[in-house]
Amino acid sequence: MSPRPTVVEISNGAAIRLIAGREISTRVKSKAFVWTTVALVAAVVLGGVLLHFVGSQSDTTQEVGVTPEASGVAEQLVALGSVLGTTIETQEVASAEAGEALLRDGTVGAVVTGTDPLTVVVHTELPDALAPVLGSLAQQEALSSAVTELGGDPGEVGREIAQAAPDVTALEPAPEQDNAQIVAGFVAGILLFISLMTAGQLVAQGVVEEKSSRVVELLLATVRPWQLMAGKVLGIGVIGLSQVVLVVGAGAGTAALLGLVDASSINLGVTALWVIVWFVVGFTMYALALAALAALVSRQEDVGSVTAPVITLMMIPYLIGISIAPWDPTNPLVVWLSFVPFCAPMLMPMRIALGEVAPWEIALSLGLSLALIPVLVWLAGRIYSNAVLRSGGRIKLKDALTAS
Amino acid sequence: MGAMGALTIESLNKTYGQVRALRDLSMEVPAGEIVGFVGSNGAGKSTAMRIVLGVLEADSGEVRWDGRPIDLAVRQRIGYMPEERGLYPRMKVGEQLVYLARLHGLTPASATTAMEHWTEVLGIAERRGDEILKLSLGNQQRVQLAAALVHSPDILVLDEPFSGLDPVAVDVMSGVLREQADAGVPVLFSSHQLELVEALCDRVGIIKSGSMVKFGGIEELRRTDDRRWVVDGPPAAGWITAVPSAQMVSSQGTRSVVEVRGQAADAVDQEILRAAMAAGPVHEFGLLRPSLTELYRHVVTTDATVTDRETVSA
Known part of the structure; x- marks a missing residue:
């Protein structure tokens, strides 16, 4: 005889938790999911390391030897170098001959041997990074001699020159983005696109899997359609969110550890948090839309065509985002679309990363998206409930909306 | 529960x-x-x-x-x-x-x-x-x-x-x-x-x-209004006329099937048996009841009266 089990009436919350739990455990056990996550984390960490490597190579310190005769210009060289964007280190060489030896083994790029006029010895030719620095130095030396000859104070003239700068009034000041902000903007856009796309597709495929395997009939004999949809969206959402948190955490951690953002005005923590918030908002909207559309078809091979409008809707802000926003964050198209629900989840975090957004703009954009979610819940619930048990051909959206 | x-x-x-x-x-x-x-x-x-x-x-x-x-x-x-x-x-x-x-x-x-x-x-x-x-x-x-x-x-x-x-x-x-x-x-x-x-x-x-x-x-x-019996004994053609309400359905060698259509006295089976025994030895006598398969065929192929019924209250 069969055992009489303990049976409790199952609440809405319990049903949704069970359904979400199955989604989560199924994904976590899937090799595809594990490897995608590993690949994404690795890509972000390796990207950071690569950036660090390339970055430190570009501002390689230039070594310049200075003979005792020219020791007076050492300080000036370093100062001029920093103005012109070249880090210069000087080292005293005992004589021109000692300097030659250093030049030949490549320890120094140039040796300054005299100041009036400025004489420089190089191995084959003057390194590109040193040419403007030494050129300016020569001009300053020449100017100093002339000022001295005319009875003036070369020091005072030097200070005046250093302070002299044109007073520039810009009609439309161009926003200043540093490299770290541009990279962060790119990464935010790409990451949100990939994760929203992946998680959204999982929802669509999951809905059709239940329809095509007919298990949905068995499930709906015990749970309500909206519970099934909510559980699926919640479960895949949790999975997607943990993936995003992992990747964002790995990226932000790498950037902080390697000091990639030290010189930048980006607030890494705030940007990372916004990326996560916008993932949640974007996923909710896209998942609802995709779940409803996927319920209209019964075969996996029809998922692509039925979800195409939403996928296209996802591509537009993404392409606009990565092709315009990093170079022109105040572009009107980018700004306006960043308020439009379905576009905001990709464009707004990019604007936040690029640092060109006011708090009220974020609030407005978020508010508009959040306001649309209840409408989407209602629409998606209706379409899904009406369509999910009808198998066979593709159901028209209009029929799914009107049928009771 | x-x-x-x-x-x-x-x-x-x-x-x-x-x-x-x-x-x-x-x-x-x-x-x-x-x-x-x-x-x-x-x-x-x-x-x-x-x-x-x-x-x-x-x-x-x-x-x-x-x-x-x-x-x-x-x-x-x-x-x-x-x-x-x-x-x-x-x-x-x-x-x-x-x-x-x-x-x-x-x-x-x-x-x-x-x-x-x-x-x-x-x-x-x-x-x-x-x-x-x-x-x-x-x-x-x-x-x-x-x-x-x-x-x-x-x-x-x-x-x-x-x-x-x-x-x-x-x-x-x-x-x-x-x-x-x-x-x-x-x-x-x-x-x-x-x-x-x-x-x-x-x-x-x-x-x-x-x-x-x-x-x-x-x-x-399986209990139908038209009842049939199988008789293993003298062929029914020789004795069926003794029971006015019964007809012969088929007869093959010693086995005959007889039928009484519509309402009839409960004792009609006794009448049939007596008539058969009067004509010769009876080895088997039994009520023939339709199997579910026969019943199903009958219902699905005929029974037009029920299917034409339109009693739906919309």
Whole structure:
């Protein structure tokens, strides 16, 4: 005889938790999911390391030897170098001959041997990074001699020159983005696109899997359609969110550890948090839309065509985002679309990363998206409930909306 | 859960576009009885069962259990086997059954116990760790039945549970259904295997074009107004004239079939027997009752009066 089990009436919350739990455990056990996550984390960490490597190579310190005769210009060289964007280190060489030896083994790029006029010895030719620095130095030396000859104070003239700068009034000041902000903007856009796309597709495929395997009939004999949809969206959402948190955490951690953002005005923590918030908002909207559309078809091979409008809707802000926003964050198209629900989840975090957004703009954009979610819940619930048990051909959206 | 009650289906109507799938369909499945549901493909059996499960909504009519309209809480106590079999193809047998049991409100521990029990009973215990798609069709069918039973349902609604089963599995399935009925569960199942229905069911419902054309106990259904007897003895042609109300239907060697049409005295069988014995020795005399198959053929091919009935209250 069969055992009489303990049976409790199952609440809405319990049903949704069970359904979400199955989604989560199924994904976590899937090799595809594990490897995608590993690949994404690795890509972000390796990207950071690569950036660090390339970055430190570009501002390689230039070594310049200075003979005792020219020791007076050492300080000036370093100062001029920093103005012109070249880090210069000087080292005293005992004589021109000692300097030659250093030049030949490549320890120094140039040796300054005299100041009036400025004489420089190089191995084959003057390194590109040193040419403007030494050129300016020569001009300053020449100017100093002339000022001295005319009875003036070369020091005072030097200070005046250093302070002299044109007073520039810009009609439309161009926003200043540093490299770290541009990279962060790119990464935010790409990451949100990939994760929203992946998680959204999982929802669509999951809905059709239940329809095509007919298990949905068995499930709906015990749970309500909206519970099934909510559980699926919640479960895949949790999975997607943990993936995003992992990747964002790995990226932000790498950037902080390697000091990639030290010189930048980006607030890494705030940007990372916004990326996560916008993932949640974007996923909710896209998942609802995709779940409803996927319920209209019964075969996996029809998922692509039925979800195409939403996928296209996802591509537009993404392409606009990565092709315009990093170079022109105040572009009107980018700004306006960043308020439009379905576009905001990709464009707004990019604007936040690029640092060109006011708090009220974020609030407005978020508010508009959040306001649309209840409408989407209602629409998606209706379409899904009406369509999910009808198998066979593709159901028209209009029929799914009107049928009771 | 409390005591078992009867499952009552009353005046169900359902229309798909132009097609009237159900017309005023009513039937009752008493607690502890097995009711067989027969009818040709598209007659409305699956539609009726899906309405009981709430996966389909009727245009009108009601389904009650124990006198109360069925709600979600009661539906969770139904064991269901849909016509279109369905399980997660890539989920393991054991995990899947535990999941379904938990969706029906079982605690994790009792869900596991129930899964172990039913996989044992249905002979699929060693397949618990396998994904459904790796199982043979017969074994998938057993898992499907386990899915219907795993939460110890108070009502069983099974759409063609015997299709695709080997003879051993048919015996196992029959045994399980009988056991469930004996425990007080009303069992409703559909089948095209009429001999099986005849052997297993307490009652039978024959459905045609969405209407219930016959419903009742098997014995009750086989009792017809026109009665026939088989006589093994002297050929009927020689003695049938002695009984004015009887006619000969057929005669082959010593075996004759005689018929009395319409209402006749209960003792008419004695008259026939006496007439035959007067003509010679009688070795066998018995009432010929139609099998369910004959009854079904008769109902499905003729019985125009019922199908033309239009009593739908929209």
